[in-house]
Amino acid sequence: MIILSIETSCDDTGITIMEATGGIKNTSFKVLAHTSNSQIKQHIPYGGVVPMLAKREHLKNLPILLEKTLKEAKRNLSLNLIAVTYGPGLEPALWTGITFAQELAKKWKVPIIPVNHMEGHILSVFGKVEGKFSIKLSDYEFPMLALLVSGGHTQLVLIKKWLDYEILGETLDDAVGEAFDKVARMLGLPYPGGPEISRLAEIARKIPLLRGGSKRRGGKKSTSPATAGTPQEENFHLPRPMFYIKDFNFSFSGLKTAVLYLIRKIGKLDKTTKSQIALEFEKAAVECLIYKTKKAIEEYKIKTVIVGGGVAANKYLRSEMKKITGRNIKLLFPTQELSGDNSLMIGIAGYLQYMKNKGKIPSPSSIKADGGLKL
Ligand code: KG4
Numbered sequence: 390m391i392i393l394s395i396e397t398s399c400d401d402t403g404i405t406i407m408e409a410t411g412g413i414k415n416t417s418f419k420v421l422a423h424t425s426n427s428q429i430k431q432h433i434p435y436g437g438v439v440p441m442l443a444k445r446e447h448l449k450n451l452p453i454l455l456e457k458t459l460k461e462a463k464r465n466l467s468l469n470l471i472a473v474t475y476g477p478g479l480e481p482a483l484w485t486g487i488t489f490a491q492e493l494a495k496k497w498k499v500p501i502i503p504v505n506h507m508e509g510h511i512l513s514v515f516g517k518v519e520g521k522f523s524i525k526l527s528d529y530e531f532p533m534l535a536l537l538v539s540g541g542h543t544q545l546v547l548i549k550k551w552l553d554y555e556i557l558g559e560t561l562d563d564a565v566g567e568a569f570d571k572v573a574r575m576l577g578l579p580y581p582g583g584p585e586i587s588r589l590a591e592i593a594r595k596i597p598l599l600r601g602g603s604k605r606r607g608g609k610k611s612t613s614p615a616t617a618g619t620p621q622e623e624n625f626h627l628p629r630p631m632f633y634i635k636d637f638n639f640s641f642s643g644l645k646t647a648v649l650y651l652i653r654k655i656g657k658l659d660k661t662t663k664s665q666i667a668l669e670f671e672k673a674a675v676e677c678l679i680y681k682t683k684k685a686i687e688e689y690k691i692k693t694v695i696v697g698g699g700v701a702a703n704k705y706l707r708s709e710m711k712k713i714t715g716r717n718i719k720l721l722f723p724t725q726e727l728s729g730d731n732s733l734m735i736g737i738a739g740y741l742q743y744m745k746n747k748g749k750i751p752s753p754s755s756i757k758a759d760g761g762l763k764l
């Protein structure tokens with residue numbers, strides 16, 4: 390079956406064409422064409438994604454990417470299925486993909502399968518942007534746990550059965566990626582902030598003195614710069630919200646506000662201080678994710694852990710996840726290209742859902758954007 394998938398939930402436009410074979414327990418994919426177009430440059434001046442601007446860009450990009458993918462895949466009208474993201478995400482942006490899919494479905498007389506973007510992020514760990522890949526269910530043990538970390542979501546999802554999801558916990562306020570973006574903005578770094586914070590944190594990590602080499606007063610971390618005026622000896626400490634709350638929820642808004650107060654207290658930020666703040670923020674945010682993930686692994690006797698979403702690209706998160714999973718738990722990450730939003734993961738999820746729900750395909754005109762769609 391030839392499947393064309395479309396992603397337009399936020400600021401990335403993507404179209405992928407894959408050949409899919411097999412059932413849901415043993416599926417093989419061959420990537421025929423994979424394209425994406427990031428709108429980051431357009432949104433940078435606004436410090437974040439502007440929904441109406443995203444819509445305009447998707448409308449402009451979709452026909453261009455379609456032509457490119459069809460040419461690359463060397464196929465014109467022999468497609469069998471269209472998969473399109475219908476939520477969660479920015480509704481004006483989602484609608485552009487849905488309307489585009491509906492027009493193509495009418496023209497080519499093919500069914501449309503609506504896809505949950507978050508399911509896409511979960512399944513992205515199995516994908517590759519080139520060549521062939523397969524998902525053989527007997528290779529993985531259940532229960533699985535998915536940590537979904539993006540600009541819009543922070544969720545811990547329990548998967549006891551293939552393609553069946555139970556949300557154990559989620560953020561009560563900001564998503565972790567959103568917190569990275571907002572803190573980056575406070576530090577005067579460009580959007581998207583995650584990679585920028587990570588880059589600065591790496592710099593600070595490499596210089597031992599910046600890693601809190603100062604003597605901690607009373608053996609405790611201070612909540613403010615320990616020695617103002619000598620940046621190398623400053624030692625910041627930010628809170629780890631929700632550590633002592635027994636559920637699996639997260640909260641990043643307090644952490645973000647703590648950074649704001651810290652910055653106000655310091656006043657003028659030099660490069661060294663910025664790196665130190667970035668390092669402590671990254672540590673605090675990742676520790677929050679790790680703490681609850683570890684708790685869920687223990688409580689549900691998890692055998693396989695999946696990390697998906699834009700923040701899954703974070704190197705520190707990756708190394709800390711390796712520490713808590715050890716040898717007995719299989720740990721799956723998407724490739725760097727598939728960590729962020731992409732249409733390939735939508736194709737995987739679309740095909741698997743199509744196989745699962747055979748015969749129960751909604752009529753193309755009934756598909757609607759749902760910005761707050763749950764897993
Ligand atoms: O999944 P995604 O591409 O889009 C959404 O569905 O939100 O995630 C984007 C988010 C942004 O907040 C971005 O700052 C964050 O992922 N991000 C990172 C890194 N790379 C991207 N956060 C931390 N470290 C990174 N290396």
Ligand code: ZN
Nearest residue numbers: 539698729730
């Ligand atoms: Zn996403």
